[in-house]
Amino acid sequence: MISTGSFVGKYQLLQQLNSTLRGERFLARSTTSFEDIVVIRLWYTDSHNTTLSHEMERIHAQLQHPLILPTIDFGAENGLFYIVTNYSTPVPETLCERLMKRQRPEPMPPTEALNILTQVGQALQFAHERKILHGQLTPDSIFLTPAGTALLSDLGVADLMDVTIPRDLPLSALAEQYAYTSPEQLRGEVSEASDQYALGSIAYELFTGLRYQPQTQLRAINPVLSPIIEEVIFKAIAPLAAKRYENINAFIDALTYAVTLPVDLPTEMMAAINNNGDTSPSFALIPCDQSLVFSTPDWPATSDQPWHPTQPGMTLPRLSGLLPRVLRASQEQSYIGGDTVPMLADSIRPKRKASPQDAHNTIRKKRTLTALILLIVLVPLFAFSVLSFVPASAATVKVTPISKHLTKIYTFNEMSGDSNTTQHQVPARALTYITPKQTKTVPVTGRNHQDAASAQGELVFSNVTRNQTINANQTFPTKGGVQITIDKSFTINVGETITVPAHAVKQGASGNIPVNAINGIYTLVDPANPTQTTTVSVENVKPFAGGQDAIDVTFVQQSDIDKIVDPLVTQLTSNAQTKLLSMVQPNQIPVGQVHCTPNTQTQPHVNVAAKSVKVSVEVICLLDTFIEQDIRDAAVAALKQDSKQELGINYVLQGNVVTDKPVLDSPLAAANGARRFHVKVDSTWVYQFTPAMQQKILQNIAGKNQFSAMDYLQHSAGVNQVTISTSGLGRALPLSIKTIQFMPVGSVSIK
Structure with a gap:
């Protein structure tokens, strides 16, 4: 056995935390950095070290989940397999350790138990979807952080190796594992349903305070539990794997639904609770890492090898061996020498001597x-x-067919737009209300000053009489007297046409001249030789623009719009919400909040020059609703489909399906904000004998005596009870099926 101070890989073991069938847990220190304290879990195994490391690396890569205990290192050496996790203060306690703190067996509060089971269930479902089993789930595999998070550990270890059991391991530790092991796993058949059985056994313990005890009802231990919680847990720990839930999610959904339902308690029980504060029976507390006495195989006298569950000649302890047994004394009757004591009257009555x-x-x-x-x-x-062997003249065969009770809890997700009930979806129906548009006009408050600006344009020069240089700022008057000056100097040669930028000398709107305001022949004087002149044609083929006078302008500011919009939106939103809620019909279920969006229009827009602004506001509100009958109909359709798979096509619905009122899931339980509804449906299905089946039955019993006919009928499919009546002298069934009446009657519910 490994001990404190030993080295495993690069870790030195400092302090043992606990020891179970599945291994031992130590505080350890990394030899590469003495300051790094970690938690290391060890298993004894005969598996090959390299194979274990490769397989664990593959599994570890798939198990990144916030509810799975993070692994920082793993390895195998010298018959030991180890997994290393981070150390934190305080060290997270296991669920087993929390249960052991109890001074007496008491149930965990339902909401706390549901929180732990939901988190563990999410981690298990995540692993199952990646084809990874736990295989050894017990309360010691669940770590509880101070923040209330449940972390699942040891996933995939059971798939990697056969864990050997040390010879000196206490029987209590051996019992701890098998108390949560499903019957099929004890036979070597492991599946997702085996993990569900273990989780259901833990649920039994959390809701009752005691380990699972076969044939003991939860409500016999914890009377305040509702019958539906008991029904859900017993389905999860059904002895046959096929009778359990389809997957872990289905189990958790059903348990969530059951816990959220109110519990109606009898008046006497409520009085007992109010007076005494406790209705649970008296039981002895058994820690989760201990067990009652049970029988185990004898150790081989000469063997020094640890006992292994698969060792030839060894048998695993059955689950029933781990459970409490009640010994009843049998009554014994004693006889004295086998003699009878003569009655007193016979001993004193006088007798005469008998003659031949x-x-x-x-x-x-x-x-x-x-x-x-x-x-x-x-x-x-x-x-x-x-x-009995003489055929009767006529016979009536009354058959009571088998009827089965089918109860389901379905979960439906909301779906906007088209929905598919076969995918457990129900359509969300949105109610819409648009308020009448409100319009107001108010003066604007924005102020701005615009400086005067010169008009801009172009002049076209042509038909010069000789080559000439024309300097910038040369002015040319229009017909109306507006002076236009060119912006740059240029030289024009005879025969050329040149376009030059120009502007009005005087700032203001008067400089915005039209086309051909300048159109004529102008005489230019050569500055170097004033006596020499040149003529040139000048015109503006485009109008001048951009000239404006200096003015003060007003414009629209955002604050002008806000002071109108804000009070209008507040008033219209309140009116729209009231109106929208009044539109909900009795058969509709409103979900979520009313969502309102304002629609605002302004004329003119922000920063546009204006003296006033016109603002129009309307509010559009939406509310998601569900038609309750849509959910009920979807549940009935799902039930009818499931009945064909679970019961077969020969069972028909008797009466109507009873559906409970749909229950909206809590926002915290709904993933990604999607809404979910739970609805319970209850129904009775009766085996139906078709005409062809009836004729075949009559052909097989015609001419038989009633004993043979009864035996055949009682072994026929769908038959629960049979009565046969005949008329005439004989008691056997007639030879002709025409004189035999087949009459299905009544039903007896078989759950």
């Missing part, structure tokens, strides 16, 4: 009486025996 004639008469009377008795008994029996 008296003895002869006594023998003759006994023989006569015996003959009469045989005659009375045997003659009717002989007649009855003969008539």
Whole structure:
């Protein structure tokens, strides 16, 4: 056995935390950095080290989940397999350790138990979807952080190796594992359903305070539990794997639904709770890492090897061996020497001596009486025996078919737009209300000053009489007297046409001249030789623009719009929400909050020059609703589909399906904000004998005596009870099926 101070890989073991069948847990220190304290879990195994490391690396890569205990290192050496996790203060306690803190067996509060089971269930479902089993789930595999998070550990270890059991391991530790092991796993058949069984056994313990005890009802231990919680847990720990839930999610959904339902308790029980504060029976507390005494295989006298569950000649302890047994003393009746004591009257009555004639008469009377008795008994029996094989003239066969009770809890997700009930979806129906548009006009408050600006344009020069340089700022008057000056100097040669940018000398709107305001021949004086002149044609083929006078302008600011919009939106939103809620019909279920969006229009827009602004506001509100009947109909359709798979096509619905009111899931339980509804449906299904089946039955019983016919019918499919009546002298069934009436009657519910 490994001990404190030993080295495993690069870790030195410092302190043992606990020891179970599945391994031992130590505080350890990394030899590469003495300051790094970790938690290391060890298993004893005969598996090959390299294979274990490769397989664990593959599994570890798939198990990244917030509810699975993070692994920082793993390895195998010298018959040990180890997994390393981070160390934190305080060290997270296991669920087993929390249960052991109890001073007496008491159930965990339902909401706390559901929180732990839901988190563990999510981690298990995540692993199952990746084809990874736990295989050894117990309360010691569940770590509880101070923040209330349940972390699942040891996933995949059971798939990697066969864990050997040390010879000196206490029987209590051996019992701890198998108390949560499913019957099929004890036979070597492991599946997702085996993990569900273990989780269901833990649920039993959390809701009752005691380990699972076969044939013991939860409510016998914890009377305040609702029957539906008991029903859900017993389905999860059904002895047959096929009778359990389809997957872990289905189990958790059903348990969530059951816990959220109110519990109606009898008046006497409520009084007992109010007076005493406790209705649970008295039981002895058994820690989750201990067990009651049970029988185990004897250790081989000469073997020094640890006992292994698969070792030849060894058998695993059965689950029933781990459970409490009640020994009942049998009553014994004693007899004294086998003799009978004569009655007192016989001992004191006087007797006369019997004669030979008296003895002869006594023998003759006994023989006569015996003959009469045989005659009375045997003659009717002989007649009855003969008539049993004589066909009757007609017969009626009344058959009570088997009926089965089918109860399901379905979960439906909301779906906007088209929905598919086969995928457990129900359509969300949105109610919409748009308020009447409200319009107001108010003066604007924005102020701005615009400086005067010169008009801009172009002048076209042509037909110069000789080559000439024309300097910038040369002015040309329009017909209306507006002075236009060119912006740059240029040289024009004879025969050329040149376009030059120009602007009005005077700022203001007067400079915005039209086309051909300048259109004529102008005489230019050469500055170097004033006596020499040149003529040139000048015109503006495009109008001048951009000239404006200096003015003060007003414009629209965002604050002008907000002071109108904000109060209008508040008022219209309140009116719209009230109106929208009044539109909900009695058959509709509103979900979520009313969502309102304002629609605002302004004329003109922000920063546009204006004296006033016109603002129009309307509010559009939406509310998601569900039609309750849609959910009920979807549940009935799902039930009918499931009945064909679970019961077969020969069962037909008797009466109507009873559906409970749909229950909206809590926002915290719904993933990604999607809404979910739970609805319970209850129904009775009766085996139906088709005409062809009836004819085949009649053909097989025609001419048979009633005993043979009853035996055949009672072994036929769908038959629960049978009565046969005949008419006529004979008691056997007629030879012709035309004189036999097949009559299905009534039903007896078989759950």
